[in-house]
Each structure stands twice: as structure tokens, then as C-alpha cells.
Amino acid sequence: MKLLFLKVCLLLLIAVVCGLSEGFPSSAPVESGKPAYGDALITGSIGEPSVLIPMLAGDSASHDVAGLIFNGLVKYDTDLSIIGDLAESWDISPDGLVITFHLKKGVKWTDGVEFTADDVMFGYKTIIDEKTPTPYKEDYLQVNKAEVLDKYTFRVTYEKPFAPALSTWGNLTVLPKHLLEGKDITKSELTRKPVGMGMYLLNKWTSGQDVTLDSNKDYFDGRPYIDRYVYKIIPDPATMFLELQAGGVDMMGLTPIQYTKQTNTDFFKENFQKFRYPVFSYTYMGFNLKHPWFKDKRVRQAIAHAIDKGEIVDVVLFGLGSPATGPYVPNTWAYNPNVKKYDYDLNKAKQLLKEAGWEDTDGDGILDKDGKKFEFSVLTNMGNRSREQTATIIQYRLKKIGIKVNIRVLEWSTFINEFIDKRRFETVILGWSIGIDPDQYDIWHSSKTREKEFNFVSYSNPEVDDLLEKGRRTFDLGKRKKAYHRIQEILAEETPYIFLYVPDATPIVHARFKGIKPATIGISYNLHKWHVPERLQKHRMEQ
Amino acid sequence: MPLPLCSFVPEFFNMITYLAKRLFEMIPTLFGITLVSFLILQLAPGKPTDVLTEMNPKITPEARERLEKLYGLDKPVMVQYGIWLKRVVKLDFGNSFSTDRRPVLEKIWDTKQPLIDRRLFITFLINLLSMVVIFIAAIPIGISSATHQHSLYDKITTVFVFIGFAMPTFWFALLLMMLFGIHLDWLPISGFKSMNYEALSLSGKIWDRTQHLVLPVFISSFGGLAGISRYMRSSMLEVIRQDYITTARAKGLPEKTVIYKHALRNALLSIITLLGLSVPGLIGGSVIFENIFGIPGMGQLFYMGVMTRDYPLVMGILTIGAMLTLAGNLLADIGYMLADPRIRAR
Numbered sequence: 001m002k003l004l005f006l007k008v009c010l011l012l013l014i015a016v017v018c019g020l021s022e023g024f025p026s027s028a029p030v031e032s033g034k035p036a037y038g039d040a041l042i043t044g045s046i047g048e049p050s051v052l053i054p055m056l057a058g059d060s061a062s063h064d065v066a067g068l069i070f071n072g073l074v075k076y077d078t079d080l081s082i083i084g085d086l087a088e089s090w091d092i093s094p095d096g097l098v099i100t101f102h103l104k105k106g107v108k109w110t111d112g113v114e115f116t117a118d119d120v121m122f123g124y125k126t127i128i129d130e131k132t133p134t135p136y137k138e139d140y141l142q143v144n145k146a147e148v149l150d151k152y153t154f155r156v157t158y159e160k161p162f163a164p165a166l167s168t169w170g171n172l173t174v175l176p177k178h179l180l181e182g183k184d185i186t187k188s189e190l191t192r193k194p195v196g197m198g199m200y201l202l203n204k205w206t207s208g209q210d211v212t213l214d215s216n217k218d219y220f221d222g223r224p225y226i227d228r229y230v231y232k233i234i235p236d237p238a239t240m241f242l243e244l245q246a247g248g249v250d251m252m253g254l255t256p257i258q259y260t261k262q263t264n265t266d267f268f269k270e271n272f273q274k275f276r277y278p279v280f281s282y283t284y285m286g287f288n289l290k291h292p293w294f295k296d297k298r299v300r301q302a303i304a305h306a307i308d309k310g311e312i313v314d315v316v317l318f319g320l321g322s323p324a325t326g327p328y329v330p331n332t333w334a335y336n337p338n339v340k341k342y343d344y345d346l347n348k349a350k351q352l353l354k355e356a357g358w359e360d361t362d363g364d365g366i367l368d369k370d371g372k373k374f375e376f377s378v379l380t381n382m383g384n385r386s387r388e389q390t391a392t393i394i395q396y397r398l399k400k401i402g403i404k405v406n407i408r409v410l411e412w413s414t415f416i417n418e419f420i421d422k423r424r425f426e427t428v429i430l431g432w433s434i435g436i437d438p439d440q441y442d443i444w445h446s447s448k449t450r451e452k453e454f455n456f457v458s459y460s461n462p463e464v465d466d467l468l469e470k471g472r473r474t475f476d477l478g479k480r481k482k483a484y485h486r487i488q489e490i491l492a493e494e495t496p497y498i499f500l501y502v503p504d505a506t507p508i509v510h511a512r513f514k515g516i517k518p519a520t521i522g523i524s525y526n527l528h529k530w531h532v533p534e535r536l537q538k539h540r541m542e543q
Numbered sequence: 544m545p546l547p548l549c550s551f552v553p554e555f556f557n558m559i560t561y562l563a564k565r566l567f568e569m570i571p572t573l574f575g576i577t578l579v580s581f582l583i584l585q586l587a588p589g590k591p592t593d594v595l596t597e598m599n600p601k602i603t604p605e606a607r608e609r610l611e612k613l614y615g616l617d618k619p620v621m622v623q624y625g626i627w628l629k630r631v632v633k634l635d636f637g638n639s640f641s642t643d644r645r646p647v648l649e650k651i652w653d654t655k656q657p658l659i660d661r662r663l664f665i666t667f668l669i670n671l672l673s674m675v676v677i678f679i680a681a682i683p684i685g686i687s688s689a690t691h692q693h694s695l696y697d698k699i700t701t702v703f704v705f706i707g708f709a710m711p712t713f714w715f716a717l718l719l720m721m722l723f724g725i726h727l728d729w730l731p732i733s734g735f736k737s738m739n740y741e742a743l744s745l746s747g748k749i750w751d752r753t754q755h756l757v758l759p760v761f762i763s764s765f766g767g768l769a770g771i772s773r774y775m776r777s778s779m780l781e782v783i784r785q786d787y788i789t790t791a792r793a794k795g796l797p798e799k800t801v802i803y804k805h806a807l808r809n810a811l812l813s814i815i816t817l818l819g820l821s822v823p824g825l826i827g828g829s830v831i832f833e834n835i836f837g838i839p840g841m842g843q844l845f846y847m848g849v850m851t852r853d854y855p856l857v858m859g860i861l862t863i864g865a866m867l868t869l870a871g872n873l874l875a876d877i878g879y880m881l882a883d884p885r886i887r888a889r
Contacts, residue, residue: 042738048847051643058642133613133642137606186644206660207653208839209734230738234837235846238717239733246724246732452607539738 035531040228040539041513044240044249048233049211052194052202055127055134055172056186065211065231068527069196072170073101073120073154076436078519080332081477082166086115086174086197086220096161096475101169103152107220109176110201117154121146123173124156126185133186139168161473163480164437171198199224199528208233215528225515225531228539244272247538250510256318259506272508275518278331279505282324283387283431284497285378285394286457291426293376300495302352304342306401307394311344313501316389320506324499326488327432327440331520333477334438336485339492349401360402367402375404376426379419381412387429390500394429421451423458429500436521438484439472444491459496512536558880565876569869576865577631577858581624584854590616591640591852614640627858636859641851647859651841659752663863665735666833666840670825672756673764674818681768682814685775690802692780700772707769712828716762716835723758731755733837759836763828767821774817779810812883819875823868 047061054066073087084090087101107115126132128140142165145157158165176195180188194202197220200213211231215224232249234240241258243249245267254263254274263274285307287294294300309323328335353359358367358374367374378394380387388409395405410419419425432443442448445468446460464487471483491497507523509516515530516523532538592610611617615626630637636647651663658664688697724732731737735755736748743751782788783806791801829842837843841860848856 040738050641056642062642130609133610135606135610191643192645206839207650207656208662208843209736209837232734232837233839234733235834235843236713236733236837239720239835239837242717242720242724243732246728248732248734 034533035225035515035529036534036537037223037225037531038227038534038540039512039532039537040230041226041527041530042230042232042248042250044232044234044243044252046233046235046237046240048208049205049231051191052205053175053185053188053191055123055132055136055175056191058135061231065213066194066196067171067198068200068213068229069194069198069202070171070174071196071198072172072174073103074166074169076167076521076525078517078521078525080436080520085170087169090166092166092475096163096473097159098155098157099166099169100149100153100155103154104220105152107197108218109178109195109197110216110218111176111179111195113176113178115174115197116151117148118151119177120154120169120174121148122177122181123175126175126180127173131184134172136172139164140173161475163472163475164435164439166475167435167437200229203228219528222528224528226513226527229527244508250513252508254506254508256320256506259320259508260318263508268508271511273511273513273516274506274508275516275523276320276504276506277518277520277522278322278329278502279433280329280436281431281433282327282329282502283390283429283500284324284327285390285500286428286430286497287495288423288425288427289458289460289496290423293374294426296356297494298352298356299358300498301342302349302356302401303398303403304495304498305345305349305352306397306403307342307498307500308344308397309500311397312390312393315393316386317501317503321501321503324502326491326499327434327443327497328438328484328488329434329502329520332436332438333481334484336488339488341492342495342498346401353401358402365402366404373404374402375406377406377408378427378429379408379410379415379425380429381415382409383412386503387431391429420456423456438480439468441468441472444468444487457496461490461494464490512538561880562873562877565873569873573862573865573869577628577862578624580861580865581627581858582620584857585620585623587852591854592616627855631862636862637855639848639856640853641848641856647856650844650856651859651863660735660839662839662841662844665838666826666829666842667867669756669759669763669833669838669840670822670829672760673767673825674821676760676764677767677771677821678818680764681771682775682811684768684772686779686802686807686810688772689776689779689783704769704773707765710765712762712766713831713835715765716758716832719758719762730757733835735838755838759832759838762836763825763832766828767825771814771817771821775810775814778813779806782806782810785809808882812879815878815882816875819871819873819878822871823864826864826867 043064045061045064047059049057049062049065050059051057051062052066052069054063054070057063057066071085073085074082074090075085077083084104086104086107088104090099090101092099101117101120103115103117103120109115124140124143124146127134127137128143142158142160142162143156144159147155149155156165156169175185176190179190179195185191192205197216199216199219199221201216203212203214205211210233213229213231215227215229217223232243234243234249237255240249240252241254241262244252259274259276263272268274285303287300289295313319313321313323322330325339325341326336330337353367353374357369359369360367362368378391380391388407391405391407391409395407398405420428434440442454444455444459444464446455446462446465448455449458449460467483467487467490471480471487474480505522509523512532513530514533515526517526517529519525590611591614592607608617615623618626627637634648636651638644638646639650652661654661659668684700688700691697720732723730731754735752737743737751737755740748740751783802788801788806791805792798796805826842829840830846831842832838833840833842834846841863845857845860847853848860
């Protein structure tokens with residue numbers, strides 16, 4: 001059981017430590033020396049990559065490293081719009097069914113062979129192959145037809161317009177055909193010794209110790225300034241923090257305590273730069289909408305009024321997060337700031353409950369209706385301290401309006417298999433990691449309520465169904481924005497979830513690294529532009 | 544003169560049959576260990592596919608079934624065990640369930656790496672060094688606190704030993720890292736080699752590895768040291784009270800000879816068994832300290848395997864751990880036999 005608990009902890013920590021990808025600045029000593037080549041960046045990670053071919057990887061450590069070795073046809077810009085990466089440009093047919101990519105010319109794999117449309121085709125065929133064990137197949141099964149028009153043109157045709165489609169042509173489907181054709185990809189040498197065309201290339205991978213990458217001097221977007229990138233595996237977060245102080249690690253993700261307290265010393269202020277930006281995820285309290293009590297919108301709204309989100313952010317996250325108002329991250333294009341907000345207001349809560357028929361008739365301090373006391377349980381998973389703490393705060397707050405809450409903390413698999421899948425819950429506290437694309441069809445559409453599907457609260461609203469459909473069937477950003485903004489209004493009004501908070505990622509980087517420009521998508525997107533002025537360089541690379 | 548030879552031959556014969564019997568007994572034991580481990584592993588909630596599929600909105604139930612079939616998880620547990628056992632008899636631990644799908648044996652003992660970078664070797668090396676440290680330190684401490692029973696020295700070591708027992712290793716390890724890694728800057732904090740390792744000369748490499756080994760070996764022997772020195776003390780106290788020691792003293796032998804020649808040999812007997820039995824404890828401890836120190840040994844691999852429910856990997860390591868434990872017990876038996884003629888005669 002202990003190991004199980006550790007498992008959950010580890011997964012969560014991976015999520016925390018590896019959440020280095022989105023955001024806003026906080027305390028960065030901005031001083032730019034002249035960019036110079038050289039030096040090495042050592043990143044600490046508690047998890048080790050398992051495979052360096054993106055489509056086979058399921059863990060964030062693998063994606064972190066493989067992301068530096070492989071590029072996609074498209075990528076997200078700092079403002080979350082999609083821009084070309086290996087694709088110079090693309091055309092979308094007016095009906096949204098056909099996407100034609102025009103690839104950049106003269107890009108070479110690091111073994112010298114030219115990258116062409118055949119490589120994309122090969123990647124696409126591999127990912128949809130029955131025999132390829134990949135969790136990312138579904139998006140590509142939507143493709144009706146894929147064709148190589150010439151060396152630099154690749155075209156896909158969809159059955160229905162699919163807005164997230166463009167973003168799926170990232171680095172999952174670009175593979176070196178000349179090295180992999182006719183081979184079993186899972187047994188290929190390339191899983192541990194990949195050949196890509198990204199900003200870095202693999203130098204050496206020592207199991208359990210580190211993965212060393214060298215800069216790709218012929219990178220098509222310019223040679224990276226930092227010559228070496230070391231992904232150092234330190235399974236224990238406390239040890240990693242000590243390594244940071246000793247200079248063994250240059251960059252890592254901090255916990256809230258480390259961010260607010262332990263790094264608030266002169267030593268850290270002089271030697272490090274901290275960053276802070278929202279992670280693409282949120283934590284929520286979800287109601288089982290099949291439960292007779294929670295069918296009533298007023299009850300859900302009353303509970304929303306009785307919970308102080310600001311308090312949860314302050315206590316649980318040490319202020320390193322923001323209260324959530326809907327299923328999107330603030331400051332992204334899909335986010336609608338003007339939705340109904342539920343201020344902490346006990347009187348309003350009590351009044352709404354009274355309207356719904358809940359009153360304390362026997363004077364024991366707990367509301368009742370038809371002889372039943374208002375008592376329910378909140379389920380959450382073991383090992384996630386912030387969720388447990390959130391549950392405790394909610395329990396305390398709801399007691400004030402006469403609702404008794406019992407907290408049950410369950411081991412992850414039991415929680416999912418026995419309670420979520422079988423709908424044996426009243427409320428849950430959970431979180432979603434959300435993609436950058438705002439399509440949340442799987443979470444809110446009324447057709448997604450089968451076992452193992454994600455609308456487990458059984459939310460159903462024809463207008464939302466319709467808007468979700470609209471949002472994913474058009475490429476017009478304005479139309480999509482309208483649809484998703486409206487969905488947030490409805491969700492705020494109906495409160496199937498109480499959206500609690502969006503946590504912040506809090507990475508720290510050694511101060512000698514310059515050129516870091518925090519954005520909504522994080523700090524590492526422009527890694528190849530980071531540099532260390534010559535006089536500050538620490539590691540000398542033997543060439 | 545022929546007498547010793549005559550007595551030696553049947554004795555030697557006895558030993559061989561005894562050892563053969565012991566070896567034979569180990570087979571069902573090992574079999575039992577693997578069966579129980581396999582079942583417990585299956586009892587623990589969660590499946591290897593969970594990591595890839597749980598709460599990932601992109602996974603359909605069909606995709607999950609495909610993955611489960613791919614791993615052979617759709618078959619009944621006993622069938623899975625049968626398949627596993629059939630392979631293991633041929634010394635093939637199968638392929639890891641993690642996304643790299645490498646053979647388990649290659650992960651534990653990667654023949655492409657130099658010996659020093661193979662996981663099993665690293666764990667073995669550290670455990671062996673810890674055993675040596677425990678032996679070298681615990682025995683003198685035990686003896687001296689037995690010979691100076693109730694003295695101030697004895698009391699101090701007793702307190703020290705209990706502190707050692709009670710101290711959580713992970714916490715103590717962090718304190719030492721702070722002291723030696725940051726404040727004094729004498730030793731590296733984690734890992735098993737430095738960044739510039741490849742560029743070092745041979746002696747530089749050896750020195751580098753040694754520096755990385757100091758803290759882990761110290762930590763992993765610390766707990767064992769406390770225990771073994773206590774055993775040594777009580778075992779010594781028991782022996783000192785025996786009549787033959789009184790006899791030795793009475794015939795005027797110097798105290799040193801009495802203690803180190805006559806008493807020590809007998810007192811060591813029980814320690815031999817204990818060292819053999821401490822093998823599983825040390826291997827279990829490896830899981831913890833290898834994670835704290837970021838040492839790429841078998842314990843770290845085991846921890847990662849458990850986290851991701853990598854059944855073949857976990858089973859492989861458990862089996863190897865069981866074999867090492869049984870081997871440790873056997874060695875203890877042999878050591879016991881060599882040291883104690885009474886056992887040889889049995």
C-alpha cells in the first residue's frame with residue numbers, strides 16, 4: 001500500500017516538476033549580455049524518459065526530452081496561435097476538410113538525409129498502425145485520406161471539419177522514414193538513440209543518471225547558443241533542491257513552499273531567476289448530477305456561494321495560483337472573464353438552499369428536507385495533498401451553512417474503477433490537465449457518459465452539445481471563441497462543477513542564463529535562444 | 544596420523560550432502576516466493592496501462608482494450624503466471640511493460656554498458672561495501688562495549704546505537720548532503736559520476752566514483768551497524784561468561800588473547816548468520832537510498848517499476864532479490880559450517 005501511495009505521489013510530482021511549459025514572468029533579473037555560444041544547462045527531473053520517439057511515449061519526461069530532438073509540422077506561438085514549424089505554410093479548404101501543408105525546404109535529419117513529405121506520411125501511417133502501441137491514435141483515425149503531392153507537399157482530408165486537427169500535426173507524426181521503414185518501431189534502436197532534426201541531438205543516455213544532448217549546429221531555426229543540455233534524473237525532490245543550491249542543477253520546478261519561503265534568501269535572489277505562470281490545468285469539485293439532491297441547480301449554486309476560492313488558493317497553493325471561473329486558463333483566447341461569479345456569501349447560500357427546500361427544522365445545526373439530513377461525501381484520490389486540503393477547507397466552509405461533509409480519500413485505481421466508473425459518488429474533487437486547444441467535447445458532451453468516458457458527472461445540455469460540436473467543426477477563430485465563451489457562461493450558470501483553482505508552474509533557472517522570455521506557453525519554447533554571456537559560462541565543452 | 548584424514552572424509556561428505564540438500568530445498572522456496580509475489584502484485588489495484596490511459600481524454604475504451612491485449616493482461620492471472628514462469632525457467636524475464644519495451648534482463652544487467660554502470664552491479668557493490676563497513680565497524684564496537692560493560696563508553700555507544708536505530712535514513716541522508724555537499728563542499732550530493740567523468744584519467748575516474756560512494760555506503764551501513772554491534776555485544780557478553788573463558792583467564796593468559804583468540808571466535812558465530820539474514824534488508828534499503836542519492840542501481844529501477852506497474856520488471860527484480868537472499872543464507876550456512884565443527888558433524 002505504501003508503494004501505491006508513492007506511485008500517486010510520484011505521478012503528481014511529475015506533473016508538478018515537469019509542468020515547465022506555460023506562462024508569465026515574476027522575478028527575472030533582466031540583463032542581457034552579448035549572446036555567446038557555449039556552456040551547458042542542467043535540468044533536474046524526478047522521472048526518467050522511457051522512450052525518445054514522441055508517439056510511443058506516455059510520460060512527461062520522455063516528451064520533455066523528445067520535444068527537443070523532434071519538431072512537428074506546426075507548433076504553438078507564444079500567444080497560443082498555431083504557427084509553422086517544419087511547415088512553411090498550409091492551406092485549409094473553405095469547407096475545412098482538406099489541409100495542405102507546404103514543408104520547409106532543405107531541412108536535414110541530423111544524419112544528413114533531407115526531411116521530406118514522405119517522412120510525415122511514414123509517421124502518419126505508423127501512428128495509425130494497429131501494431132503501434134500509442135495512446136495518441138484517435139486524432140489521426142479521423143483522417144480520411146493522406147497523400148504526398150510532391151517532396152514538399154503533404155495533404156490530409158478529413159471526413160468532417162475538425163478544428164483541433166491542425167494542432168495534431170505537431171511532433172508526433174514526423175519520423176525518419178529512411179531509418180525506420182520496414183522495422184518494428186517498438187524494437188528499433190531509435191527508441192533510445194533517436195535521430196531527429198530538432199534543436200538538440202542525443203549525445204549519450206546513461207540509464208538512471210542522465211540524458212545528455214548536444215546542440216544541433218545545423219538547426220533550421222538557428223544554432224542554439226547553449227551547447228549542451230543535460231536532463232539529470234534525481235528521483236528525490238529534496239535531493240534535487242540541494243543539488244540546485246550546490247550548482248549540480250541549473251533548472252527545476254519548485255514546490256509552493258520552496259517558491260515562497262525556501263528560495264526567498266539573498267543567495268537565491270543573487271543566483272537564480274524564478275518564473276511563475278498558470279499551468280494548463282484546473283482543480284474542481286464535481287457533482288454527480290444523477291443524485292437527486294444535486295439535480296437542483298440552486299443547491300449547486302448555494303454550495304458555490306459557500307466556498308471561498310481565494311482562501312483555497314492562499315492556503316493550499318500559498319497564493320501560487322488563481323481562482324478558476326470555468327474550464328479554461330485565464331489570459332488565453334478561449335477564456336471568458338465575464339461569466340457569473342459566485343462570491344463567498346453565506347446568506348445567499350442559505351437563501352438558495354431554503355428555496356430548494358433545505359431547512360434546519362429540528363434545530364441540530366444540519367439542514368434537512370423530507371426527514372433526510374444534508375450530509376454527503378467528497379471523494380478524492382490519495383497522495384494529492386492539495387486536493388485533500390481543499391476538501392478539508394470545503395468541509396469546514398459548508399458546515400457553516402448546515403451541510404455535513406465527509407471526506408473519503410481513495411487510492412487512485414480504486415477511486416476510478418469502483419467509484420467514478422460505477423457512478424458511486426456524490427461529489428468529487430479532481431483536476432483536469434487541459435490541452436492548449438479549447439476543445440473539451442469529451443468532458444462536457446452528453447454522449448460521453450459511458451463507463452471510462454469523461455463526462456462522469458452526467459452533464460447534459462443540448463445547447464452546450466451544439467456549441468461543442470460547432471467549436472470543433474470550424475477553423476474560424478472568431479466563431480470558435482464565441483462558442484467557447486458561451487459554453488463558459490452556461491457552465492457558470494449551471495455549475496455542474498465548481499471550478500476551484502488554476503495552479504501556477506514555478507520553475508527556477510540559474511541567473512547566468514539570459515534570453516528567457518516567459519509567455520503563456522511557458523519559458524522553454526525558445527530554449528535555442530537562451531544564452532550565457534562568455535564571462536559567466538560555467539561548463540567548458542570539449543569539442 | 545591417518546586418523547584426521549579418516550575423520551575428514553566422512554565430514555566432507557556430510558558437508559556436501561548437507562549443501563546439496565539445502566540447494567535442493569531452495570527450489571520450492573524460490574518458486575513459492577515468485578508465486579506469492581506475482582499474486583500480490585496482481586492484487587494491488589492498478590494496471591500497467593493506467594499510466595497511459597487513465598483520465599486522458601484522448602483514450603477511448605477501445606484503445607484501452609487494445610493496449611491491455613498487447614500486454615497480455617486480458618488473460619486470467621494464473622495463465623499469466625504460467626506464461627511468466629515458463630519464460631523464467633529459461634532465464635528470460637520478458638520485456639518491460641514500460642514504453643521502451645526493453646528486455647528486463649537488459650535493464651538490470653546491460654551488457655553494452657561497462658560493468659560499473661550496470662544496475663545490478665551498482666547495487667551489489669554498494670551492499671557489499673556496506674557489509675564490509677558494518678563488519679569492520681560493528682565488531683570492534685560490540686566487543687569493546689561488551690568488555691567495558693556498564694562503563695561510560697558502553698553507555699555512550701548504547702545511546703549512539705539507539706539513535707542510529709531510530710533515525711529515519713532519508714532524513715539523515717539529507718542532513719549529511721547539506722553538510723558535506725553544500726556547506727563543506729567536500730562530496731557530491733547525488734548521482735554516481737560527475738559531469739566531466741568521461742574526460743577524467745583512470746585514477747580520476749576511480750576517485751570520482753569513490754567520492755560518490757561515500758555517503759550512500761555510509762547511510763546504508765548506518766542502520767545495520769547499529770543492529771549488528773548490539774548483537775555483537777550481547778553475543779560477546781554471553782561468551783565471556785562461559786566456563787572456558789574463566790579457565791583461559793585462570794591459566795594466566797593475557798586478557799587480549801582471551802578476548803580476541805578464544806572468545807571472539809565463538810561470539811562471531813551468531814554474527815555470521817545475521818549477516819546472511821541481513822541481505823534482504825540491505826536490498827530493501829537500496830530502494831530507499833538509491834532514490835535519495837539518485838544512484839542508478841537496481842533499487843531505483845524497482846521503485847520506478849512499481850510506480851508504473853511494470854509487472855515483468857518488478858517480478859524480475861524480486862526474483863533476483865530472492866535469489867540473492869537465498870544465496871546469502873546459503874553462504875551464511877557455509878560460513879557457519881566452516882566455523883563450527885558441531886554443525887559439520889550433523
